[in-house]
Amino acid sequence: MSGRVRATTLRGVLRIDRATYDAVVAHARKDHPDEACGVVAGPEGSDRPERFIPMLNAARSPTFYEFDSGDLLRLYRDMDDRGEVPVVIYHSHTATEAFPSRTDVSYASEPEAHYVLVSTRHHGERSGLAGDEVEFRSFRIVDGEVNEEEVEIVESYLFGHTPTTVVYD
């Protein structure tokens, strides 16, 4: 019935720039102990997470997240207008590991997206002390099957397009 190609077991990779990575982690820290959520959009077919879009967790809960339905419609409309797709869909776990829960898997409905899980269970006040850390992992979730992938942090995407913000160190 479905013409979709089944997920292979090949390990993929999420390539994400430092500034976006930091922004996702900062959002997760800020909303702790509630779950934080959002999207990093990018041009369709590019697999490049370029536009960081933090979303409100309408559930405002330490154990659940959900984009507000009105926000969701505006987000998808906006991405559509720009020729973008959600390259990364991220959310945080605030008491458990950075691995998709059963609920996460049942809701996952973007087979092309990188599902990023951030855990703030050991986060502190950026103290630099041991134990102040945030886990950051990425997964593909296709037809209920979870495959972890590597996360590669690049300094920035400077080629082939005009980034909205470029920091020259």
Add this chain to the structure above:
Amino acid sequence: MAIEVRIPTILRTHTGGNKTVEGSGATLGTLVDDLETKHPGLKNRLITEEGKLHRFVNVYVNDEDVRFTGALDTQVKDGDSVTILPAVAGG
């Protein structure tokens, strides 16, 4: 004229890859029945065995979430625009 229905990526396997399809009906429920005749399998992805909208999908008629306008009984007419989006949620 017909009712334009925007289909999310995950359901395009039922529409031959099309982002947009057309259908007709007086309510969202009858529109979904009409879509099912042309795109078999779609209805199951939207409606539960109990005949309610799945918790996992959001459906909007002209930008209004149908959860607030009568769900499957929401009235629709030619020229309306229906958008289906999977909820982005988890635990």
